[in-house]
Amino acid sequence: xxxxxxxxxxxxxxxxxxxxxxxxxxxxxxxxxxSVFNAMRELDYRPNVAAKALVNNRTQxxxxxxxxxxxxxxPYYMNLLTGISKELGxxxxxxxxxxxxxxxxxxxxxxxxxxxxxxxxEWLQRLERPVVLFGENRLEFDYCDTDxxxxxxxxxxxxxxxxxxxxxxxxxxxxxxxxxxxxxxxMMTMQKHQLPTEIKRFSNHSHLAMEYIQSQxxxxxxNTCFVCASDxxxxxxEKALNLFxxxxxxxxxxxxxxxxxxxxxxxxxxxxxxQPIFELGVQCARMLLAKIAKDGQPQGIEQLxxxxxxxxxxxxxx
Amino acid sequence: xxxxxxxxxxxxxxxxxxxxxxxxxxxxxxxxxxSVFNAMRELDYRPNVAAKALVNNRTQxxxxxxxxxxxxxxPYYMNLLTGISKELGxxxxxxxxxxxxxxxxxxxxxxxxxxxxxxxxEWLQRLERPVVLFGENRLEFDYCDTDxxxxxxxxxxxxxxxxxxxxxxxxxxxxxxxxxxxxxxxMMTMQKHQLPTEIKRFSNHSHLAMEYIQSQxxxxxxNTCFVCASDxxxxxxEKALNLFxxxxxxxxxxxxxxxxxxxxxxxxxxxxxxQPIFELGVQCARMLLAKIAKDGQPQGIEQLxxxxxxxxxxxxxx
DNA sequence: TTGTAGGCGTTATCAA
DNA sequence: TTGATAACGCCTACAA
Numbered sequence: 001x002x003x004x005x006x007x008x009x010x011x012x013x014x015x016x017x018x019x020x021x022x023x024x025x026x027x028x029x030x031x032x033x034x035s036v037f038n039a040m041r042e043l044d045y046r047p048n049v050a051a052k053a054l055v056n057n058r059t060q061x062x063x064x065x066x067x068x069x070x071x072x073x074x075p076y077y078m079n080l081l082t083g084i085s086k087e088l089g090x091x092x093x094x095x096x097x098x099x100x101x102x103x104x105x106x107x108x109x110x111x112x113x114x115x116x117x118x119x120x121x122e123w124l125q126r127l128e129r130p131v132v133l134f135g136e137n138r139l140e141f142d143y144c145d146t147d148x149x150x151x152x153x154x155x156x157x158x159x160x161x162x163x164x165x166x167x168x169x170x171x172x173x174x175x176x177x178x179x180x181x182x183x184x185x186x187m188m189t190m191q192k193h194q195l196p197t198e199i200k201r202f203s204n205h206s207h208l209a210m211e212y213i214q215s216q217x218x219x220x221x222x223n224t225c226f227v228c229a230s231d232x233x234x235x236x237x238e239k240a241l242n243l244f245x246x247x248x249x250x251x252x253x254x255x256x257x258x259x260x261x262x263x264x265x266x267x268x269x270x271x272x273x274x275q276p277i278f279e280l281g282v283q284c285a286r287m288l289l290a291k292i293a294k295d296g297q298p299q300g301i302e303q304l305x306x307x308x309x310x311x312x313x314x315x316x317x318x
Numbered sequence: 319x320x321x322x323x324x325x326x327x328x329x330x331x332x333x334x335x336x337x338x339x340x341x342x343x344x345x346x347x348x349x350x351x352x353s354v355f356n357a358m359r360e361l362d363y364r365p366n367v368a369a370k371a372l373v374n375n376r377t378q379x380x381x382x383x384x385x386x387x388x389x390x391x392x393p394y395y396m397n398l399l400t401g402i403s404k405e406l407g408x409x410x411x412x413x414x415x416x417x418x419x420x421x422x423x424x425x426x427x428x429x430x431x432x433x434x435x436x437x438x439x440e441w442l443q444r445l446e447r448p449v450v451l452f453g454e455n456r457l458e459f460d461y462c463d464t465d466x467x468x469x470x471x472x473x474x475x476x477x478x479x480x481x482x483x484x485x486x487x488x489x490x491x492x493x494x495x496x497x498x499x500x501x502x503x504x505m506m507t508m509q510k511h512q513l514p515t516e517i518k519r520f521s522n523h524s525h526l527a528m529e530y531i532q533s534q535x536x537x538x539x540x541n542t543c544f545v546c547a548s549d550x551x552x553x554x555x556e557k558a559l560n561l562f563x564x565x566x567x568x569x570x571x572x573x574x575x576x577x578x579x580x581x582x583x584x585x586x587x588x589x590x591x592x593q594p595i596f597e598l599g600v601q602c603a604r605m606l607l608a609k610i611a612k613d614g615q616p617q618g619i620e621q622l623x624x625x626x627x628x629x630x631x632x633x634x635x636x
Numbered sequence: 637t638t639g640t641a642g643g644c645g646t647t648a649t650c651a652a
Numbered sequence: 653t654t655g656a657t658a659a660c661g662c663c664t665a666c667a668a
């Protein structure tokens with residue numbers, strides 16, 4: 001293990017000069033700087049994280065609170081975790097997973113929180129270290145999320161461009177910002193085209209959407225596209241349509257939202273609004289580290305554009 | 319932040335005594351011990367991890383190498399990661415995810431490795447800190463894994479008990495210990511019952527198993543159960559049988575292995591050998607921490623029993 | 637612009 | 653059995 005002192009000796013300067021080259025390079029003459037850099041390279045110097053943490057009163061640990069019931073079958077979390085972890089690793093930060101509420105608070109430099117509900121607001125606000133949320137919120141928390149409105153805009157525009165004459169939105173009946181945003185994207189696009197809107201909402205289970213389609217089958221007009229707020233719902237719609245041997249994608253189109261759930265087994269494969277979950281994890285981590293570096297200053301919000309992943313559940317005439 | 323010194327003052331002893339109460343309690347008189355414990359409790363003392371790490375030349379970081387292509391749609395990894403992370407957290411260890419080979423070695427106290435291939439053997443052996451593998455291996459690495467042989471034993475015994483007269487094993491054509499073990503469990507059980515064995519092997523893709531069944535359909539006798547080395551393969555078998563409107567589970571039974579993949583969408587739901595992935599993650603972490611504490615001493619192997627999750631793809635007459 | 641001294645919280649070592 | 657001292661590697665504060 002080469003230390004600051006080793007580098008200092010090699011470069012014929014004091015430890016402090018080396019330290020400054022790392023932390024306040026503007027205070028050091030260019031001449032010394034380069035010779036210090038050379039010494040660092042030659043000795044393959046790596047700062048000792050523990051020592052730095054000790055003197056800075058840091059832990060180099062970030063806690064990830066997953067407050068919702070984590071469905072480990074959702075690749076969602078794995079992608080998120082991978083993104084966060086990768087980015088934290090670069091800065092020598094390590095991740096701790098916390099899935100029990102009110103547990104294991106403290107002993108870290110910052111928090112990433114996903115699945116916050118209203119009831120969590122209070123204690124989250126009390127946390128003494130920087131917090132970044134994963135997921136839209138209308139409170140004052142900094143956050144990263146998919147641009148949900150853009151996602152359903154893209155989906156709806158695509159449906160219309162493919163010539164579907166009715167576009168129906170199948171939403172999730174929760175009062176959460178992400179859902180409002182997704183509905184807004186649909187509404188805005190339909191209104192822009194001066195088309196009538198129709199929104200149905202269900203809990204996020206495929207069988208509910210399936211039952212709905214079954215019950216409505218006789219009323220459904222061909223040339224309809226269903227823009228759904230989740231892949232689960234889209235999957236349910238598709239299954240129901242298949243039961244009636246409906247012609248997907250010619251008579252009916254189905255578009256999901258998520259780009260993860262079960263898309264490998266849906267037949268035909270779902271066209272879906274793909275969320276950049278991994279990148280969102282990266283952004284979350286970056287935002288949090290920036291916030292820590294800037295002593296807790298608000299970092300605002302970061303919304304990443306989803307991509308429309310086109311597959312067999314919609315027409316594709318270009 | 320209360321420190322050792324604070325506790326020492328409160329208990330009227332030296333810092334060292336407090337330190338010893340924590341690390342070498344046998345060297346301290348009971349009398350002092352209790353008064354130190356009291357002081358610690360009253361002051362809510364928490365050891366400073368960074369300071370400890372510094373003086374012990376530790377990082378408090380464990381790296382998790384995922385060497386295989388990580389299919390983030392497999393809940394497998396999320397369960398594993400959750401288990402590992404939970405256990406490490408208890409001991410104030412943090413986790414770093416590494417998915418690129420040969421990258422990001424060093425700077426940690428130990429490694430958990432999953433998806434090792436033969437070609438990885440060499441560099442893994444060179445690692446300078448304790449290593450624990452996740453997954454059976456016939457080399458000298460310590461590891462945790464499902465008891466694969468027990469798993470297929472349970473599956474085969476169950477199939478026979480349900481009265482299926484033929485039991486065919488659908489394996490994965492890889493030369494990996496886990497596969498050998500799974501085949502062995504099947505073989506042993508069949509031989510014990512003096513029944514003929516039949517093994518087919520495919521790459522682990524559902525469509526291959528599906529095509530096989532389709533091509534063999536005319537030869538298949540009713541009252542056959544397929545014991546598969548993965549849920550993917552089982553899923554393919556089931557899909558093919560459904561194509562022929564075969565009667566599952568009365569004429570044909572299907573048993574998978576994993577308990578994770580897609581089981582939510584298979585119709586009927588698969589009977590499967592459920593691996594305790596979360597617990598295996600916990601065990602892995604424990605084993606590694608023990609190995610670190612004991613200065614790298616071999617820890618042997620740990621095989622956890624799977625459970626047979628019974629569902630609609632097999633008869634269930636009890 | 638650079639260097640010196642001291643301390644962050646803990647533990648190993650040695651002396652009492 | 654207990655305590656004093658030094659050290660781990662780095663950074664802040666101050667001095668030169």
